[in-house]
Amino acid sequence: MFEALLFYTFSALAVFAGAMVITRRNAASSAIALVASFFCLASMYAMLGAHFVAVIQILVYAGAIMVLFIFVIMVLNLREDNDPGWNLSPRAVLGAGVGGLVGLTVFVGASAARSMEFLPTDKLDPNFGTIEQIGYTLFSGRYLLPFEVVSALLTVAVVGAVVLAKKEL
Amino acid sequence: MEQVGLFPVLAVSAALFLLGVIGVLTRRNILIVLMSVELMLNAVNLSFVAFARHHGTLDGHVFAVFVMAVAAAEAGVGLALVILLYRNRHKVDLDDLNLLKG
Numbered sequence: 494m495f496e497a498l499l500f501y502t503f504s505a506l507a508v509f510a511g512a513m514v515i516t517r518r519n520a521a522s523s524a525i526a527l528v529a530s531f532f533c534l535a536s537m538y539a540m541l542g543a544h545f546v547a548v549i550q551i552l553v554y555a556g557a558i559m560v561l562f563i564f565v566i567m568v569l570n571l572r573e574d575n576d577p578g579w580n581l582s583p584r585a586v587l588g589a590g591v592g593g594l595v596g597l598t599v600f601v602g603a604s605a606a607r608s609m610e611f612l613p614t615d616k617l618d619p620n621f622g623t624i625e626q627i628g629y630t631l632f633s634g635r636y637l638l639p640f641e642v643v644s645a646l647l648t649v650a651v652v653g654a655v656v657l658a659k660k661e662l
Numbered sequence: 663m664e665q666v667g668l669f670p671v672l673a674v675s676a677a678l679f680l681l682g683v684i685g686v687l688t689r690r691n692i693l694i695v696l697m698s699v700e701l702m703l704n705a706v707n708l709s710f711v712a713f714a715r716h717h718g719t720l721d722g723h724v725f726a727v728f729v730m731a732v733a734a735a736e737a738g739v740g741l742a743l744v745i746l747l748y749r750n751r752h753k754v755d756l757d758d759l760n761l762l763k764g
Contacts, residue, residue, distance in 0.1 A: 515685030577755035650735030657742035
C-alpha cells in the first residue's frame with residue numbers, strides 16, 4: 494500500500510517535471526526540471542529492484558550528463574530573451590499528433606497483454622539487481638561484445654566532441 | 663511493487679516518451695530539443711527496468727546501462743555541436759539550420 498502510494502507520487506512528479514522541461518522558455522529551468530525528473534525515475538528504479546541502475550541514474554545522468562548541459566547553458570549565457578520559442582507549424586503539430594496516436598495504439602495493445610503482474614517478491618532471486626548479478630550478466634557470454642563496442646563508442650564520442658568544439662587542433 | 667502491476671509503470675513510460683516527442687517536434691531551442699531526447703531515452707529505460715522486474719531477469723538492467731552509455735556519448739557530441747553552432751551564428755535556433763530543407 495505504502496509502496497504503491499510512493500510509486501504514484503513519484504510517477505506524477507516525474508511526468509510533471511517532464512512537462513516543465515518542454516514548456517520552460519529558460520533553458521536553465523528546463524535543465525533543473527529534467528534533473529528532478531531523473532531523481533523521480535531513480536526512485537522508481539529502486540522500487541523495481543534495480544538498485545545498480547538507480548545509482549547509475551543519479552551518478553551518470555543527474556550528475557555527469559546534466560552538469561554538462563548546465564555548463565553549456567552557462568557558457569552560452571542563454572536567457573529567456575534569446576530563446577527562439579516554439580515551432581507550431583502544421584507539420585510539427587501533425588507529427589506530434591500522429592506520434593501521440595501511435596503511442597496510444599501501442600498503449601492499448603500493451604494493456605491487452607495477458608499477464609500484467611510483476612513476479613512475486615518471494616519468487617524473485619534475492620540478488621536481483623545487485624552489482625554482482627549485473628556484472629555476471631554483463632561479462633559472461635552474450636553481452637561481452639556489446640559492452641566492448643560501447644567502450645569504443647564512448648572513445649569515438651570523446652574524440653569527436655574534442656575535434657568539433659576545439660577551435661584549432 | 664506487486665500491488666502496482668506492470669501497466670502503470672508502462673503508462674508513466676509512455677507519458678514521458680510522448681512529452682519528449684512533443685518537445686523535439688515543437689521546440690526551436692536546440693538545447694531543449696537535446697534535453698527532450700534525454701527524456702525519451704529515460705522513458706525507454708523505465709520500460710526496460712519494468713520488464714526486467716516482470717520477467718525476473720537482468721537483461722533489462724544491462725540494456726538500461728547500455729542506453730545510458732549511448733546517451734552520454736550523444737550528449738557529449740550534441741553539446742559540442744551546439745557550441746560550434748553558437749560560435750558561428752550566435753543563436754541556438756534550429757530553424758536557422760535549413761540548408762538541407764527541400
